[in-house]
Amino acid sequence: MIGNELLERMRTLAKEGRDPTAADETVWALINWAKERRAKRILEIGAGEGLTSCALLLETEAELDAIELLPERAKKFRENVALFHVENRARLFEGDAGEILPVLTGSYDLIFLDGPKVQYKRYFDDCKRLLKGGGALFSDDILLFGWVRGEAPKKRRMLVEHIRDYLKILESDPDFTTVIYEYGEGLAVSTKKV
Numbered sequence: 001m002i003g004n005e006l007l008e009r010m011r012t013l014a015k016e017g018r019d020p021t022a023a024d025e026t027v028w029a030l031i032n033w034a035k036e037r038r039a040k041r042i043l044e045i046g047a048g049e050g051l052t053s054c055a056l057l058l059e060t061e062a063e064l065d066a067i068e069l070l071p072e073r074a075k076k077f078r079e080n081v082a083l084f085h086v087e088n089r090a091r092l093f094e095g096d097a098g099e100i101l102p103v104l105t106g107s108y109d110l111i112f113l114d115g116p117k118v119q120y121k122r123y124f125d126d127c128k129r130l131l132k133g134g135g136a137l138f139s140d141d142i143l144l145f146g147w148v149r150g151e152a153p154k155k156r157r158m159l160v161e162h163i164r165d166y167l168k169i170l171e172s173d174p175d176f177t178t179v180i181y182e183y184g185e186g187l188a189v190s191t192k193k194v
Helices: 005-016 023-034 050-059 069-084 098-103 117-130 154-172
Strands: 041-045 063-068 090-092 108-113 131-140 178-183 187-192
Touching: 005 050, 005 098, 023 050, 023 108, 041 117, 041 131, 041 178, 050 063, 050 069, 050 098, 063 069, 063 098, 098 117, 098 187, 108 117, 117 131, 117 154, 131 154, 154 178
Parallel strands: 041 063, 041 108, 063 090, 108 131
Antiparallel strands: 131 187, 178 187
8 A cells, every 4th residue: 555565564563553553544545635735744643653654754755743742652753764764854743732733833734633532622723723725634533433423432422522522613614624534433634725
């Protein structure tokens, strides 16, 4: 799919782990969008070990900023971008996205939101501010095992309500056109009007 056998093997292993990487269809959608629109700047929120970032960097000529809270994942992110020789186009901000996003400047063609789902609403205004007109905000895991459109287990109801509220914000914002895909656990693609 990505054209790099080692990265594909690493993604397969990650999917079997506790903190899996983005679904294949999601990564492919990100790459296709970035290639078709010749994205120059990409932001990934919740970068994990950097496997999605590496895929985007290997398949495009974009520069990528990433935010990751957990130190062990941030360490692996740095190792992985170096392993694939894309570290010169990757910049990692280590810490809480809620504190980092407000101080970021400039604009991005593509933002991939894959951090803590309960924080999506908190991040939205900064994502909107940082996204160029014509750019896209990809929000991952937006259907969460089908619970968002159906019945959630009792323990997950609050999380599901956060995602439902976020979807209402996305779908009602007049500056965005949002389409929801069934990839992985659901992917919302919100294009910012020019």
